[in-house]
């Protein structure tokens with residue numbers, strides 16, 4: 001993955017806008033740069049414009065405004081079939097009247113590649129996804145997972161440098177999906193192809209990607225590597241959308257550098273890291289991950305603020321304990337603790353003091 | 367291995383074998399399902415299968431000859447039609463009595479019409495002969511009446527045939543004559559005769575007794591008159607004359623025995639049946655006439671089918687029709703070719719329309735769909751007549767062309783009453799049947815296939831031709847079959863705009879059903895049409911596969 005440090009932009013969206021009806025913008029001011037070899041995932045709720053972005057890149061939709069560049073060349077006026085971009089569709093779009101081998105050989109035929117070379121490439125592409133024995137079958141004779149592999153190898157058989165995938169695993173069951181996630185990332189990395197992957201499943205996005213672009217309302221809310229996205233969300237949408245999250249509403253009391261004190265709505269004070277708040281008196285939504293909450297005073301900074309909390313529910317989940325608390329009027333405050341020998345098991349009804357490191361508690365827009 | 371394997375059949379909870387209880391449960395379901403569809407099944411059977419069966423039957427059925435001339439047919443069975451000799455006297459005699467009864471029941475012209483399909487002229491021969499069959503009877507009545515006037519009286523006949531009151535009765539004769547008339551008249555003759563012929567007289571005067579019994583059955587049970595007061599058929603006198611020539615009446619002592627002896631003594635010449643017929647019409651002396659009757663005397667015939675393919679049944683076997691009567695095969699071929707052209711032009715026109723329909727947003731597609739369906743809401747006759755207005759020589763299209771100067775006023779295009787007119791009008795009328803299946807198939811084709819093809823590097827044309835088009839073939843196939851089958855049996859439109867050159871085989875079928883009344887030939891043509899369609903359907907299934915047809 002050392003190559004991904006290569007910062008030459010391979011795919012570039014610059015100030016791209018898209019409207020279907022001339023009234024509303026489905027994509028609003030999209031700026032995105034992908035270096036060669038990167039695996040980027042577009043993640044977002046349904047209707048947030050992910051597919052539209054992908055279709056603009058593939059050439060099936062035209063941008064209403066802005067430039068899309070591939071390897072430094074503007075592609076706004078290049079028809080889809082000349083872009084040389086591999087695509088995997090959610091329904092796989094395997095041609096039902098052709099056998100698997102014919103499906104794979106199709107992109108090679110239209111490229112006028114000789115028969116023997118074609119056969120060799122088809123075989124190699126099928127072997128790559130372990131479907132070598134299925135060349136003679138029709139798509140309808142394959143299971144969902146097998147069709148998925150074929151669709152993948154068809155998108156790769158003509159050796160594109162860029163592959164787009166629109167929710168390719170959406171129709172598979174959980175187990176198969178996890179297996180395929182792994183295979184797709186492996187394949188993409190070993191072939192060194194640049195991949196734009198669309199999904200609305202955050203686990204998929206986090207486990208597969210080099211970077212994740214979180215979409216909402218036609219905009220990228222944050223584009224960052226998975227760990228950063230999870231641990232350092234830029235705004236409360238991302239914080240809520242990715243992983244489990246506790247939120248507390250309050251007002252900024254004071255800001256000093258990267259430390260802020262927030263007065264919660266019930267009057268208590270807590271320490272936070274200000275992210276996209278700047279003024280004293282501003283409303284804020286404080287975000288803290290369930291696994292970063294501490295009962296143990298010793299693990300907290302000296303002088304840190306703590307909060308009183310009442311245990312409402314204790315759920316034993318094997319590897320972790322999940323405790324639901326009432327904190328500052330919020331009944332849904334979740335704390336996750338690792339099942340370790342010295343870990344306390346809180347009983348409902350007890351009062352505890354909880355706290356956290358200020359850097360784990362992020363004051364975001366309300 | 368498992369315990370099921372060695373404990374025998376699996377048992378249900380109540381101990382009956384599982385298989386049996388399953389079968390019972392299923393049987394109840396099946397019965398219920400059958401009851402639910404029973405009305406439909408009955409409807410289909412009665413309104414569809416049965417008429418087709420009747421049609422198939424009619425195309426080979428030929429009982430009319432045997433039913434009308436039963437004894438003649440029997441006599442002709444031993445006659446060698448290939449020989450140069452006329453049939454024996456016995457055949458002429460049988461023909462006389464068969465014809466006479468048929469004429470009395472007004473059945474002879476039907477047979478004449480039937481045989482006329484095979485040999486022109488027979489129809490009028492039968493009609494004229496029927497009219498003149500009375501003459502010999504009248505002559506004999508006069509001749510015999512001159513010997514004793516008793517014989518011309520109705521009552522005498524009844525007494526003579528009834529015989530002595532204590533004489534044995536001949537039931538078989540009544541039964542056989544009842545059968546004869548029933549077959550001839552196509553209905554059961556019911557009721558009892560007021561007398562029955564005596565066995566003695568039946569033996570003594572077999573022909574006269576037979577004819578009189580037939581006459582009596584008809585008079586009493588069909589006409590509802592009193593035989594004692596009705597003059598017997600003229601054929602009875604001919605029969606009596608024939609009987610007298612070889613009867614020995616000396617030992618007879620029933621009623622009117624003396625009269626019979628007097629008549630025998632008078633020695634009236636026996637009827638020469640061949641002369642009777644050749645006097646009526648010289649055609650009865652022609653071998654051709656007899657051959658025709660013999661050739662078509664079987665109750666089932668391949669004759670109609672042979673006629674349907676421009677051949678005819680002759681004593682020497684199947685032969686081609688004379689050149690000038692060979693029209694049907696040509697008509698079949700024309701029907702097939704024109705149907706193919708109509709199918710092709712429908713497909714060409716329908717494909718883009720269906721494509722637009724399938725790719726337009728739903729609301730606009732619905733509006734367009736109304737235009738497609740509009741023809742269905744207009745009478746077929748109106749649409750066809752509209753084409754007449756459009757295409758005729760003084761019609762809209764010609765007027766426009768003349769006005770544009772493309773066509774000279776003197777030689778306007780002839781676009782109607784020919785094949786062109788039929789093709790244009792039928793293409794228009796059958797177009798929806800092509801569009802709808804195409805549309806329903808195209809609608810199900812996910813646009814992502816085209817996108818996938820383009821993303822794989824295919825140009826618009828390649829993507830269409832290699833990816834989209836093959837997936838629409840089921841729709842094309844369905845539309846093509848539908849249009850072809852509809853067109854091959856179409857009747858109204860070719861009838862109106864086809865003239866003579868643009869008519870179909872179905873117009874010929876209609877002609878034979880309503881004008882020439884040759885239903886057998888019509889049925890044979892219809893059967894051939896059915897078979898052609900089935901064969902084409904089968905071929906289509908072999909080549910394209912019928913599972914590939916999607917009607918919706």
Ligand SMILES: Nc1ncnc2c1ncn2[C@@H]1O[C@H](COP(=O)(O)OP(=O)(O)O)[C@@H](O)[C@H]1O
Nearest residue numbers: 020021026044045046047048049050051052053
């Ligand atoms: N072909 C289209 N015509 C009109 N509106 C569309 C079309 N495709 C998508 N949209 C609209 O654009 C928005 C974004 O859609 P899409 O890009 O498919 O979202 P996502 O893939 O993130 O679910 C949605 O509101 C959708 O209704």
Ligand SMILES: [Mg+2]
Nearest residue numbers: 050051052166
């Ligand atoms: Mg989408």
